[in-house]
């Protein structure tokens with residue numbers, strides 16, 4: 001049965017208010033002024049009544065773009081230079097604050113992104129209604145909050161309540177380097193007035209209402225529960241739609257971006273299909289993917305909304321945009337529906353998301369060249385993860401606040417690359433039988449909640465016991481690098497029928513967990529063993545009817561985190577061909593270099 | 601143009617020089633690659649993981665090798681860089697003789713004694729040009745980037761394949777700028793061979809006087825000699841990937857080496873072929889000391 005659109009919205013609103021008891025509602029009424037590049041409006045919020053609060057606190061995210069020396073811009077030199085050049089800084093000002101419709105005057109304070117309203121004089125049994133009248137200046141061009149020409153990306157554009165912790169204290173995320181927005185889950189009731197020639201894309205769908213003779217249109221959204229509400233606005237968006245199961249994917253693109261939307265659609269479909277099956281249902285039923293003119297190449301995840309930068313040549317030469325799309329779609333699960341704190345524990349969303357990105361790429365694109373395949377050079381996402389992982393190995397642990405990484409590169413290579421491989425290692429050690437149980441349990445338990453690392457660890461303990469949790473402690477909580485290796489293989493005649501095989505197993509970064517290794521014999525057979533390490537180096541002696549020709553440690557590549565895979569095996573008869581071929585290739589490269597510098 | 605194509609037959613008359621220059625390059629590269637082999641073969645030969653290198657340029661093996669051992673890789677790059685500087689210096693020595701024989705046109709029967717004498721005499725001069733050209737290249741690269749960026753701005757909304765084409769186009773323009781500079785250095789080197797007694801400044805004046813009107817023609821000559829080499833290069837790369845992927849093993853690797861070295865040999869030939877045509881062209885405008893002896897009438 002087809003419902004008229006208004007009826008559908010009423011139906012959704014009914015469901016929405018029916019649910020409203022579980023989450024607070026943020027009511028936002030605002031207007032976008034495209035001449036002043038400013039959003040102004042009011043946020044209405046009902047304070048909880050079941051306990052007393054001495055303050056009401058709120059976040060003013062746009063102040064991260066306030067000047068060249070905010071902590072947020074500290075490590076973003078490209079963004080900072082752009083703002084210095086354009087001189088169009090971003091900020092948020094509060095015009096007035098009403099408590100139960102009484103203006104509190106200037107009885108509040110704002111520092112950077114933190115706003116505090118004292119509530120000392122307030123006594124009542126009725127829920128206190130707070131109205132924050134705000135004015136946000138959109139920077140040109142920022143990252144999450146940004147405009148360029150008539151393209152807008154609005155995130156953190158309204159004042160959000162700070163996070164109210166279980167102990168009834170307010171928590172403000174520290175918006176410094178590498179940080180993203182952190183907030184509580186709300187139902188959003190948003191009305192925004194935008195010039196009628198602009199198309200507005202938010203989470204889910206909106207109801208449009210324009211009065212005769214007026215140049216603006218009101219867009220109404222009812223959406224939630226979610227911990228953020230972002231909008232993308234552009235005059236020239238075209239739409240492409242596809243349905244996967246019960247979910248609708250809508251892609252908003254400009255005509256010049258048409259050539260790559262099929263790839264992006266495919267990647268989004270595959271991701272939703274895989275995540276629904278492996279982790280849990282997508283709660284919002286629709287996912288909007290928009291192209292925004294943000295000042296970097298990449299994507300940004302928002303609840304039920306993904307923003308991608310205009311892809312340049314990358315999709316032609318590689319699957320980089322497929323990978324990016326998968327990553328942002330997977331975030332709908334780890335970030336969107338499971339709301340971990342990106343500022344304090346970025347790995348809980350980024351490492352998990354990148355792990356599933358890797359899994360989905362391998363599942364649909366294969367594992368031999370899922371990223372890049374040109375002129376005989378094949379590269380996979382895992383190759384890139386492993387390469388990046390080594391760059392900052394041993395410096396930071398995966399479980400650190402996002403602002404604590406001293407450089408963006410160290411943050412990305414630790415949290416995204418090493419993080420994904422660490423999660424993959426844990427997932428491999430869980431094994432096929434427990435992996436899905438683990439992910440479904442974790443997802444169901446923390447859906448629309450805010451898990452911390454210990455919650456993740458507890459699910460590991462529940463699913464697989466303490467020994468795997470000990471591995472978690474090493475992989476996630478410590479900066480050490482792990483490397484298994486085998487050396488000194490030799491065979492000796494033991495008696496008339498048997499051979500004595502001896503070799504040395506080593507591990508760097510001690511883990512107390514059985515390690516698999518495989519012996520290959522001269523007759524073509526192989527046998528698997530487990531090494532229960534007690535020391536970092538142990539000599540192993542085995543008696544077998546045939547001498548060993550090679551040994552391979554971790555034959556099923558469970559330890560994705562292993563720092564060096566070349567030393568995981570040893571052969572009795574050295575094979576010089578790989579080294580020979582590589583050297584011949586390098587020699588040709590050197591000759592080409594000499595030709596270049598010498599001209600001959 | 602047709603004349604340039606015809607000159608290729610004369611290239612085969614200087615096989616000794618061609619082979620000599622190729623072996624100089626290949627020999628030095630071999631010396632530079634031996635430490636690489638010694639350091640890495642020990643690691644690769646005893647591992648099962650590296651086996652895939654026999655059949656493909658497996659990125660996972662390469663990245664484990666180079667980046668897993670952070671300290672050795674940069675040190676080796678410095679080592680190769682030093683080798684390249686030494687090679688560039690040796691070539692500046694040889695350039696004295698090379699430009700002498702090609703500008704004079706007396707290369708089919710090389711008088712090696714004169715050749716080496718010219719090498720020694722002109723060494724300082726060629727080093728000077730090289731140093732000057734390094735600055736010119738750096739300047740041009742910056743200027744070229746600026747120019748290319750302006751083109752880039754005009755292509756603001758391009759996505760997908762057009763971006764790749766545009767990037768190729770930008771690189772082509774940068775390449776042409778660099779090539780023009782290198783042709784200018786050829787002119788200066790040729791002028792030095794033709795006018796050995798003139799000071800540096802005057803030689804540059806002669807060179808630029810010749811360079812401006814002849815640039816288009818010289819660019820065409822360069823491209824005509826470069827295209828066959830380029831085809832050989834692409835075919836050699838493609839063939840070697842095919843051979844290694846299908847035949848594989850030691851035989852595949854040997855065939856690959858032959859193909860790659862053929863390619864390197866062809867590159868040396870390309871430069872000589874270009875110099876033959878370039879020398880002829882230069883001589884037709886600037887004879888200098890290579891002016892044929894005039895018959896004087898005795899009255």
Ligand SMILES: [Zn+2]
Pocket residue numbers: 327331350353
């Ligand atoms: Zn992410």
